[in-house]
Amino acid sequence: MSTEPPSSPVVDPWVARDAAVVWHGFTQMSTYPDSTPVIVDRAEGRELIDVNGTRYFDGISSLWVTTLGHHVPELDAAVIDQLGKVAHATLLGNGSRVTVEFAEALAAVVPVADPHVLFGSDGAVAVEQALKVAFQYWVNRGEAGHHQFIALGGAYHGDTVGALSVGDGGFGTTLFEPLRFPVIRTPGYASADWAAKMVSCIEANAATVAAVVIEPLVQGASGMLMADPADLALVGEACRSSGVLLICDEVATGFGRTGKLFASEWAGPDFRPDLLCLGKGITGGYLPLSATVASGAVFEAFNGPDLSEATFYHGHSYGGNALGCAVALRHLQLMDEWDVLANVTSVAERLSSRLSDTVLDLPGVGAIRQRGLMAGVELAPPPGSTRWGRRVCAGAVGRGVVLRPLGDVVVIMPPLTTTWDEIDRVVDVLARSIETVWAEDAR
Ligand SMILES: Cc1ncc(COP(=O)(O)O)c(C=O)c1O
Known part of the structure; x- marks a missing residue:
C-alpha cells in the first residue's frame, strides 16, 4: 500500500x-x-x-x-447470543444474570480486596461514582470532616463536573472553574519527586482527606507521562498507613494496555486500591460500560436499615447493561484464551x-x-x-x-x-x- x-x-x-x-x-x-x-x-x-x-x-x-480488534467473531457472537435473551434489565433493586456472571469474573481478577462492582456506562461515571462513594464512606462511618480529595497535576479523569474537579487544567477546564470543587493538588508524573510530594501531602492532610485519586503508572491525557511502579507503591503505602482511601482510575490503563491486566499490578501485590475505576477496554470497545470496584471494607460502610441514609443513592438507567456485560464477560475470557x-x-x-x-x-x-x-x-x-x-x-x-x-x-x-x-x-x-x-x- x-x-x-x-x-x-x-x-x-x-x-x-x-x-x-x-x-x-x-x-x-x-x-x-x-x-x-x-x-x-x-x-x-x-x-x-x-x-x-x-x-x-x-x-x-x-x-x-x-x-x-473490530468485528471480532467471538465478541459479535456474545452480543447476538445475549440479544436472544434480554438486552437490558435494570440493576436498581433487581439483578441480571449475565451481569452477575461478569461481576464474578471481574471480581476474580481485579487487584481489590473482597471486590464489589458498581456499574456505570462511561469512564467519567466510574470516577464520579468513586468520588461520591469515598465521600459518603466517611459520613457513614460517622467520621466527620473527610471532605477533601488529593489529586495530581496533569490529571485527567473525565469531563463530568466531579471528574473535572479532580482533573487538572486543559481541555477547556478553566471555563468551568466556578463549578469545580477545590482539590489539594500535588505535582504529577512530569515531576521526578511527585511521589514524595504526594506522600507528605497525604500525611499532612489525612484528617480531612476522603481519598487520593491517581491514574496508576500512566497519565494518559496529559501526554503519556509515566510513573515508576516503586513510586506508586510508596503512595499506596502512605494511603494505607494514614487511613486515607486510594482511588485508582484505570479507565485508560485497564484491561491489558500496560502489559498487565491492570496497571496497579506493576506496583506489587500490596498495592490495592480501595476503589478502582474501569471503563474503555472493559467491553473490548464494543459497548458503553464502566465500573467502580469497591473493596469489601468500603462496601460494608454502606450497610444499614432499608431506606436509611447509609444507602448509596446513585445509579444510572443503563448501568450494568446486559449486552455490555455479555460482551465484557467474553472479552475477559478471550484475553486469557488468546494470551x-x-x-x-x-x-x-x-x-x-x-x-x-x-x-x-x-x-x-x-x-x-x-x-x-x-x-x-x-x-x-x-x-x-x-x-x-x-x-x-x-x-x-x-x-x-x-x-x-x-x-x-x-x-x-x-x-x-x-x-x-x-x-x-x-x-x-x-x-x-x-x-x-x-x-x-x-x-
Ligand atoms: C484516566 C481516564 N479517566 C477517565 C476518562 C473518561 O472516560 P470517558 O471518556 O469514558 O468518560 C478518561 C478518558 O480518556 C481517562 O483517560
Whole structure:
C-alpha cells in the first residue's frame, strides 16, 4: 500500500450530512468539515473502513477502547447470543444474570480486596461514582470532616463536573472553574519527586482527606507521562498507613494496555486500591460500560436499615447493561484464551525499538514515552510552527493510519492484538508524516 497522502482529497457528502446534525465532542464544529474526518462505515480486524471503502489502521483503538480488534467473531457472537435473551434489565433493586456472571469474573481478577462492582456506562461515571462513594464512606462511618480529595497535576479523569474537579487544567477546564470543587493538588508524573510530594501531602492532610485519586503508572491525557511502579507503591503505602482511601482510575490503563491486566499490578501485590475505576477496554470497545470496584471494607460502610441514609443513592438507567456485560464477560475470557498480554509485551518491544530507530532522531521529535501499548511521541516544532500535532496526525490519516494528538504529543494506542507488521506500518507512516510537516515548515 502507498504511504503517500491522496493528492486531491474528495469532498465527502457524508461529512456534510454529519456536520449538519451531529455535534462531535471535543471538536470545534466550525472547522470539522475541513479537517477531512473519517466517516466509518464498517471495520475488519484492526482496520476501519470508511464510507468510500478506504481502509485505515486504527492506531488509537477508537479512542483507547478497542482491545482485540473490530468485528471480532467471538465478541459479535456474545452480543447476538445475549440479544436472544434480554438486552437490558435494570440493576436498581433487581439483578441480571449475565451481569452477575461478569461481576464474578471481574471480581476474580481485579487487584481489590473482597471486590464489589458498581456499574456505570462511561469512564467519567466510574470516577464520579468513586468520588461520591469515598465521600459518603466517611459520613457513614460517622467520621466527620473527610471532605477533601488529593489529586495530581496533569490529571485527567473525565469531563463530568466531579471528574473535572479532580482533573487538572486543559481541555477547556478553566471555563468551568466556578463549578469545580477545590482539590489539594500535588505535582504529577512530569515531576521526578511527585511521589514524595504526594506522600507528605497525604500525611499532612489525612484528617480531612476522603481519598487520593491517581491514574496508576500512566497519565494518559496529559501526554503519556509515566510513573515508576516503586513510586506508586510508596503512595499506596502512605494511603494505607494514614487511613486515607486510594482511588485508582484505570479507565485508560485497564484491561491489558500496560502489559498487565491492570496497571496497579506493576506496583506489587500490596498495592490495592480501595476503589478502582474501569471503563474503555472493559467491553473490548464494543459497548458503553464502566465500573467502580469497591473493596469489601468500603462496601460494608454502606450497610444499614432499608431506606436509611447509609444507602448509596446513585445509579444510572443503563448501568450494568446486559449486552455490555455479555460482551465484557467474553472479552475477559478471550484475553486469557488468546494470551493477549504476551502479545502486548512482544508488540510493545517492537514498537519501542522501531520508534527508537526510525522516529526518535527525526528533526521535530522531542521525546518518546511508552508503557506497554500506550505511547506518546512528543513533537518539538521549530519556533513559529503551529498545530504540529494536528498536522502530523492529519498526514498519518491521509496515509491510512488513524492517529490523534494530545496537543503536540502524537498518541499511539493500537489494539492489543496488533501484529509486528502493523506496528511497522504505523511507525513508517508516522515518520513520513513528521518529515513532511518538518519539510513544509522549513521551506
Ligand atoms: C484516566 C481516564 N479517566 C477517565 C476518562 C473518561 O472516560 P470517558 O471518556 O469514558 O468518560 C478518561 C478518558 O480518556 C481517562 O483517560
